[in-house]
Amino acid sequence: MNTMQKVAASAVVRHLAAPVVLVVVGLATAGNDYYLHLATAAGIAYILTAAFNLIYGYAGIFNLSIIMTYGLGAFTSVYLEVHYGVSFWLALLVAVVVTSTLSVLVALPSKSLGELFLAIQTLAFALALGEILLSWEEFSGGTIGIYIIPSPSLFGLELIGGYQEFYWLTAVFALLTFQLMRNVHRSGTGRKLVALREGPRILASVGVSPGQARLVAFGLSGMLAGLAGALYAHFQLVIDLDTFSFHRLVALLLATILGGAGYFFGPVFGVLAILVMDELSLVTSQAQDLIYGVGILVLVVATRGGIAGAFQRLVARFTPARQRSGPLTTASGSGEQRNPQRVAEQLAEEGPRRQVTVTDLAVSFGGTRAVDNVSITFATGEVVGLIGPNGAGKTTLLNAVTGDVPTAAGAISLDGDRLLGRRQQDIVRMGISRTFQSPKVIPELTLLENVMLAGDGLDGPGWVNEVLRTPGSIRHDRRSRERAMALLDDLSLAGRADQLVGDQPYGVQRLVEIARNLMLQPSFLLLDEPGAGLTEFERAEVAEVVRALSHRQIGVVLVDHNLSLINAACDRVYVLDSGRLIADGPPAEVFARQQVISAYLGVPG
Ligand SMILES: Nc1ncnc2c1ncn2[C@@H]1O[C@H](COP(=O)(O)OP(=O)(O)OP(=O)(O)O)[C@@H](O)[C@H]1O
Known part of the structure; x- marks a missing residue:
């Protein structure tokens, strides 16, 4: 059988299995x-x-x-x-x-x-x-x-x-x-x-x-x-x-957890498990509560993810090792290195220059002034570093731009349009995307699914089309899969595309988060410590990706403690200390200033 025939055959089996089971059960129970x-x-x-x-x-x-x-x-x-x-x-x-x-x-x-x-x-x-x-x-x-x-x-x-x-x-x-x-x-x-x-x-x-x-x-x-x-x-x-009482809720909860909450086959296994336990406790009427209780305990403790989770792990064990824990190579298996230039090429097209302007911004948490009267600008086509010692207010400033924290005073605008007061998802839709200090990925989804999530969000076919799986939504899914795969390929992660993100090292999770953001084709990408947890080699690659993006008219704001990364990637930097802006300019010039050195070393300037 060639590959196409195998795919067709497996699709037929997948679609016929459930009706066949139901018909067999119907015929077997007749009478x-x-x-x-x-x-x-x-x-x-x-x-x-x-x-x-x-x-x-x-x-x-x-x-x-x-x-x-x-x-x-x-x-x-x-x-x-x-x-x-x-x-x-x-x-x-x-x-x-x-x-x-x-x-x-x-x-x-x-x-x-x-x-x-x-x-x-x-x-x-x-x-x-x-x-x-x-x-x-x-x-x-x-x-x-x-x-x-x-x-x-x-x-x-x-x-x-x-x-x-x-x-x-x-x-x-x-x-x-x-x-x-x-x-x-x-x-x-x-x-x-x-x-x-x-x-x-x-x-x-x-x-x-x-x-x-x-x-x-x-x-x-x-x-x-x-x-x-x-x-x-x-x-x-x-x-x-009485039929719809608390007891019924407990039984439902049991079936869901035993079967495997969040797994597609969870409800099937859960209902079967409850049926079997009911039958067992009917047979052994003396010890029914004990059987019920011990059975549940064993299943919940021994099988993370319920029966469906255990089943999935069993299947994974018999899946060829290459697929389960593929090396960091491209889909073609050629072992190519990452290709930051290509990442940039498929992402961004030349566009009009856009600019974010932050004016006299203040953010407070109770008595703490995390950002204090800060004014900065950043535009497409440039890489701007945001540095400063721990607690300087860098993340809070990013959070304010992306609508994650309420502000006390000041203004933020994109090409003159007010950003303050808008919801996070709307700011993303206007072209500003961001990564988080500790990567926000979904451990239970694969690398590919994590990246595809961005395709579902921004220009997705909508909930109704997805649930009905209309031809339009199938086409969109295919396109989104191809784009996500190409991004993973250029980051040399295609070999792991079908693995769960939760099983990946920290560095890979960071790259997946970056890939998910690039999938949004943003005008601005705000990276919160993208170098943290990466090897020296991976950090150099992040710097290269960042530079390549800026040549494609994406504006990058880079928050990082690694000054060599900042130096390698940034056109100019802003330095924050205790919420205040203390310096700005080209990296080499700023790093030489006494006030900046003092802020980092914690001694008066
Ligand atoms: N949600 C919050 N609630 C209360 N205080 C907060 C909150 N977020 C930040 N802060 C405080 O605001 C100040 C600035 O924190 P922020 O995380 O922005 O600094 P940072 O420069 O990003 O630091 P780091 O380099 O360690 O990540 C700190 O004093 C911090 O404790």
């Missing part, structure tokens, strides 16, 4: 009520676990309202059928719209809340919704619940919960969920949600609004939870509020 029941319940549990895996596993949001959202989907669909006589299909659609909309509304006021407060907010919402449902008896049946639930029908065929037909209905929705999750996983949406888990600053630094990413996570998971709820009601034929 056995117990196993049919288990299989249908597992299908619904998969949809719900996928919903929680998306928001918690991928996006890192501990959404405690998910079970109530699931319940709301169940009650809404039944209510519409019973009280308004609408069909199951319309009721299902409305239920899903209601649950996803409400989930987005829950997240809306929480845009800037930290993880813990967001979890508390979702808990508060769940408790409030529980109370509302309890007192709205017409909707939820109060403490008694609802016992008359009509069955869906399709072309005259009744799909009664617990019967074979209902299994097929569930299987179709489980399959659609599986496909949707595959789209999320493979597209920019998956990368952006995982980036959100690492903290909002990475997303903002590639031009994506973290608040918007949060809303997408809530909306999608709310939609899936509502779908699972509506199916569950019509499967069980009886629902009450």
